Amino acid sequence: MVISRRWAVFLILVGVWTWVIWPRFGLAIWEDDRSFADGTPTSFLWVHALLIGASLAIGTTVGVLGVRVLRASRPKN
Secondary structure, three states: OOOOHHHHHHHHHHHHHHHHHHHHHHHHHHHOHHHEEOOEEOHHHHHHHHHHHHHHHHHHHHHHHHHHHHHHOOOOO
């Protein structure tokens, strides 16, 4: 499969966007009243933590793929 430089830049931007948005969402979940009951993490917190972790992993993978494609498509001297 061949991925163009344009798509590589798009993949990198998706990876960056993921790392900008999800940690902020994680802070909002952490501060939500439903996250803890008597100081103990609730299912609400655990489910969202899993979703955030998976999204960050996918975003990182996509971003790394974009960087690798961009590097591979550089003109060779």
